[in-house]
Amino acid sequence: MREISMERVEKTREEILSIIKSAELTHEQKVTNLANQADSLLEVLDVPEGLDGLLNVPQEDKCICDLFEGHAPVRPRYIVPDYAKFLREGSAFLQLPPAQDLQEALDFLLIMYRHVPSVTNFPVYLGQLDDLLEPYMDTVDEASAKKMIKMFMRHIDRTVLDSFAHADIGPSPSRAGALIMEAESELEDAVPNISLKYDPEITDDAFALLAVDCALHCAKPSFANHRMFVKELTEDYVLASCYNGLPLAGGSYTLCRLILGGIAKRAKSIEDFKNKQLPYVMDIMARYMDARIKFEVEESGFFENNFLAKEGLIQRDRFTAMFGLVGLAEAVNILFEKEGRSGRFGHDEAATQLGVEIMDIIWDFNESHVNPYCEITGGHFLLHAQVGIAEDVGISPGTRIPIGEEPEELIDHLLVLSKFHRYFPSGTGDIFPIDLTVHKNPEYVLDIVKGAFQKELRYLSFYSGDSDVIRVTGYLVKRSELEKLDSGQAVLQDTTALGLGAAKNGHILERKVR
Amino acid sequence: MRVAVNKIIPFSSVDGPGNRTAVFLQGCNINCRYCHNPETRGMCRGCGVCVESCPKGALSLETSEEGAAVVYDETKCVSCDTCIHVCPFDSSPRTALMSPEEVYGRVKKQIPFIRGITVSGGECMLHPDFLCRLFALAKADGLGTLIDSNGTVDFSDFPELLSVTDGVMLDIKAFSGEDHRRITDHDNKTVLKNAAFLAERGKLFEVRFVIVPDLYDGEKSVRQAAAFLRPLLSFGHFRIKLIAYRSMGVREAFSHCRTPSYEELCALSDMLREQGFDDIIII
Numbered sequence: 082m083r084e085i086s087m088e089r090v091e092k093t094r095e096e097i098l099s100i101i102k103s104a105e106l107t108h109e110q111k112v113t114n115l116a117n118q119a120d121s122l123l124e125v126l127d128v129p130e131g132l133d134g135l136l137n138v139p140q141e142d143k144c145i146c147d148l149f150e151g152h153a154p155v156r157p158r159y160i161v162p163d164y165a166k167f168l169r170e171g172s173a174f175l176q177l178p179p180a181q182d183l184q185e186a187l188d189f190l191l192i193m194y195r196h197v198p199s200v201t202n203f204p205v206y207l208g209q210l211d212d213l214l215e216p217y218m219d220t221v222d223e224a225s226a227k228k229m230i231k232m233f234m235r236h237i238d239r240t241v242l243d244s245f246a247h248a249d250i251g252p253s254p255s256r257a258g259a260l261i262m263e264a265e266s267e268l269e270d271a272v273p274n275i276s277l278k279y280d281p282e283i284t285d286d287a288f289a290l291l292a293v294d295c296a297l298h299c300a301k302p303s304f305a306n307h308r309m310f311v312k313e314l315t316e317d318y319v320l321a322s323c324y325n326g327l328p329l330a331g332g333s334y335t336l337c338r339l340i341l342g343g344i345a346k347r348a349k350s351i352e353d354f355k356n357k358q359l360p361y362v363m364d365i366m367a368r369y370m371d372a373r374i375k376f377e378v379e380e381s382g383f384f385e386n387n388f389l390a391k392e393g394l395i396q397r398d399r400f401t402a403m404f405g406l407v408g409l410a411e412a413v414n415i416l417f418e419k420e421g422r423s424g425r426f427g428h429d430e431a432a433t434q435l436g437v438e439i440m441d442i443i444w445d446f447n448e449s450h451v452n453p454y455c456e457i458t459g460g461h462f463l464l465h466a467q468v469g470i471a472e473d474v475g476i477s478p479g480t481r482i483p484i485g486e487e488p489e490e491l492i493d494h495l496l497v498l499s500k501f502h503r504y505f506p507s508g509t510g511d512i513f514p515i516d517l518t519v520h521k522n523p524e525y526v527l528d529i530v531k532g533a534f535q536k537e538l539r540y541l542s543f544y545s546g547d548s549d550v551i552r553v554t555g556y557l558v559k560r561s562e563l564e565k566l567d568s569g570q571a572v573l574q575d576t577t578a579l580g581l582g583a584a585k586n587g588h589i590l591e592r593k594v595r
Numbered sequence: 596m597r598v599a600v601n602k603i604i605p606f607s608s609v610d611g612p613g614n615r616t617a618v619f620l621q622g623c624n625i626n627c628r629y630c631h632n633p634e635t636r637g638m639c640r641g642c643g644v645c646v647e648s649c650p651k652g653a654l655s656l657e658t659s660e661e662g663a664a665v666v667y668d669e670t671k672c673v674s675c676d677t678c679i680h681v682c683p684f685d686s687s688p689r690t691a692l693m694s695p696e697e698v699y700g701r702v703k704k705q706i707p708f709i710r711g712i713t714v715s716g717g718e719c720m721l722h723p724d725f726l727c728r729l730f731a732l733a734k735a736d737g738l739g740t741l742i743d744s745n746g747t748v749d750f751s752d753f754p755e756l757l758s759v760t761d762g763v764m765l766d767i768k769a770f771s772g773e774d775h776r777r778i779t780d781h782d783n784k785t786v787l788k789n790a791a792f793l794a795e796r797g798k799l800f801e802v803r804f805v806i807v808p809d810l811y812d813g814e815k816s817v818r819q820a821a822a823f824l825r826p827l828l829s830f831g832h833f834r835i836k837l838i839a840y841r842s843m844g845v846r847e848a849f850s851h852c853r854t855p856s857y858e859e860l861c862a863l864s865d866m867l868r869e870q871g872f873d874d875i876i877i878i
Contacts, residue, residue: 492705492708518609533708
C-alpha cells in the first residue's frame with residue numbers, strides 16, 4: 082500500500098466532519114458516505130501511467146471517470162444473484178429453507194435484498210420477479226396474491242432506498258407479472274426500476290399494453306429488446322441498475338467511462354482524435370479496469386468469503402466488466418467545430434456518421450482488449466452507454482442526442498438512435514415523455530416499440546408528461562421528492578439527490594414531449 | 596393527379612388506432628362553426644396578405660400567366676402561424692400540391708413504426724381518386740388505411756376506394772338536419788346514409804360527436820343518433836368517440852363557446868353504454 086500526504090488526510094477529515102453534520106443526508110446515506118471517505122485514503126491499485134492526468138483533473142478536462150467505485154473495491158460494482166436458486170434451495174448462511182408458498186417467497190426475497198451488496202450498498206438486481214413468483218401463485222387466492230404483491234413492492238420502495246434497484250418481468254405473460262404492474266400503477270413509487278423483456282413473438286399485445294399503461298402511470302416498466310439481448314448474452318441475462326444487460330448469477334466487476342467530449346477537446350482534428358487521442362485514453366482506461374478487476378478477484382477476498390459466492394448464487398466466472406462512455410454527441414460537435422464544419426450530431430448526416438465511425442473504433446478496441454477474468458463474455462468487456470451523473474454539465478448520456486436538440490419529429494430521432502443501440506450489450510437506452518392524449522391510445526406506444534425493435538433499438542422508456550414518477554436518466558425519481566429535497570429537507574431515497582443534480586445540470590425536466 | 600396537402604404528421608396518436616401517419620388534405624365543403632383547423636378549409640387565392648405579415652420573410656409572391664401564387668420557404672419558417680391567422684380565406688400558404696406517390700414517399704419513411712395511415716382534411720372525400728391510389732400503395736406495403744370524413748360525400752359511389760379502405764371515421768355533427776345545417780351550412784342526409792351504408796359493409800370504424808353546449812343540444816343529438824346507430828351494431832363493432840369542444844385553433848368568432856365538463860361527457864357515455872355501445876372514448 083502506497084503512502085499518502087497529510088494534506089490529503091486532513092482534507093478527508095474535513096469531508097468526514099461535514100458528512101456527519103449534514104442536514105440533508107439520512108443516517109444510512111451518512112454511513113455510506115463515511116465508508117467512501119475511509120476507502121478513499123487507500124492506494125492499493127496498480128494503476129497505469131497517465132491515468133492521473135485523465136481522471137484526477139478539473140471537471141472540464143476529464144477524459145475518464147470511475148464513477149465513485151473507490152480506491153480499493155471491496156465488492157464487484159453490480160451483483161446479480163440467482164434468486165431462483167435461492168428460493169428453490171434456501172440459504173444456509175441466512176438460515177432459510179426453500180420457500181414453500183407465496184408468502185414465504187416474498188418474505189425470503191426481502192430478507193435476501195438486505196444482504197446483496199453493490200456500489201450503492203443496495204441490490205441493483207431484484208430478480209426476474211414474475212418467474213420467481215409464478216410457481217407460488219396457486220398457494221393463495223387471487224385477492225390475497227394481489228395484496229401481498231402490492232405490500233411487497235411498497236416494502237421494496239421504502240427499504241431499498243435507491244432506484245438503481247432493478248426488477249425484470251417478461252417476455253412471457255403471467256399472472257404474477259400482471260399483478261406486479263397493477264400494483265406499481267397504483268403505488269406510483271420510484272423504486273424498483275423495472276424492465277419488461279419484450280419479444281412480440283412471445284409477449285402478447287394484452288400484456289405489453291398493460292406495460293404501456295403502467296409506464297404512463299409510473300414511468301416503468303421500460304421495454305428491453307429480448308431477442309437482441311438473448312443473441313448476445315444467451316437466455317441467462319438480466320437487466321440491472323439503469324438498463325445494464327448482464328449475465329445471471331454473475332454481474333459486473335467495474336464500470337468506468339470515457340468522457341468523449343473531454344477527449345475531443347485534446348484532439349487537434351478528427352484524424353488526431355481517431356488515431357491518437359481516443360486510442361490513448363481507451364488503452365489507459367482498459368488497463369485501469371484490469372487493475373480494479375485484478376484486485377477484486379485476487380486480493381479482496383470477496384469471491385472466497387461472501388456467502389453469495391459460497392452458496393453458488395453468484396459465480397466468479399460469470400462476471401464481466403462494463404466499458405462505458407458518455408458524450409458522443411459533444412465529441413462529434415466539438416470535432417466538427419474544430420474543423421470548421423457546421424453540422425450537429427443527430428441532425429447532420431455527416432456528423433451522425435462520424436458518431437458511427439467513433440463507435441466502430443471503440444468497438445474494435447474492446448474486441449482486441451483481453452481481460453483474463455471476463456471469460457463469460459469471451460475475455461472482453463461489454464460496451465455500455467453510461468447515463469451520466471448528477472455532476473455532468475454539458476455531457477450527454479451515452480450516445481443520446483442532447484436534451485433541447487431533439488429532432489422535431491420522433492421518427493427522425495428514432496432513426497438516429499437505431500444506428501447506435503447495437504453497440505451496447507451491457508446497456509443503452511432512450512427516454513420519451515409522452516403527451517397525455519396517449520392514455521387513450523396505448524397501442525401508439527406499442528407500435529413505436531415494435532418498430533423500434535425491428536430497427537435494432539435496444540431499450541426504450543416512456544413516461545407521461547404529467548406523472549409524479551419520472552425517469553431521470555437510467556433511474557426513477559418522484560418530482561414531489563425532488564421539490565422536497567430542493568427545499569433542504571432530507572428524503573428517503575439516495576437517487577433523489579442524483580435526480581436533483583440531473584434536473585439542474587442535465588435539464589432532464591426539459592425533454593421534448595412526444 | 597395532384598391535390599393540395601395541408602400537412603403530414605409522421606406519428607399521430609389521435610387519428611385512429613395505434614401509431615399512424617396522418618395526411619391532411621386542403622379544402623372543405625362544409626363550414627363547421629367550431630372547426631379546430633380552420634386553415635384547412637379554403638384554397639389559397641394568391642392574395643398575398645400573409646406574405647406581408649410573415650415576420651421571418653418565409654413567404655413570397657410569384658406571379659405567372661396562371662396568376663399569383665404564394666411561395667413558402669420551409670427553412671425560414673418558425674411555425675408561428677401568423678400566416679394562417681391573417682388569411683382572409685381560411686387557407687394556408689404552407690400547403691403543397693402532391694401526387695399520391697409523393698405523399699406515399701413521405702409515409703414510407705415511418706415503416707415499421709406505424710401500423711397504418713389516416714387521411715383527413717379539410718374533407719378528404721373531395722378527392723376519392725387520390726385516396727384510392729394512395730391507399731393502394733399503402734396496402735401493398737401492409738399498412739392499414741383509414742378515412743376521416745364529415746360524411747357529406749356518398750361513399751356508395753366509390754366501391755373501388757372502399758375496397759382498399761379498412762374503415763371510416765365518420766363525424767355526425769348533429770343528428771337533426773336542422774341542427775346540422777345550423778352548425779355546418781349543410782344538411783346531414785348523406786351523413787346518415789353513409790353511416791348505415793358503411794356499417795353494413797363493415798367499414799364504419801368510428802362515429803364521432805363533438806359536443807358544443809352553446810351551439811346545440813348534445814344530449815338530445817347523441818340520444819337520437821344512438822337509437823339510429825344501435826341496430827347497425829348487428830353488422831359489426833364500431834367505436835363511439837365523444838369529443839369536448841375546445842377553443843384551441845377555433846376562429847375568433849366561435850372561440851368563446853363553453854367547453855363541456857368531463858362529467859357531462861361521462862353522462863353521455865353512460866347513456867350510450869346503457870344502449871349497448873361498449874367501445875366509447877372520451878377526448
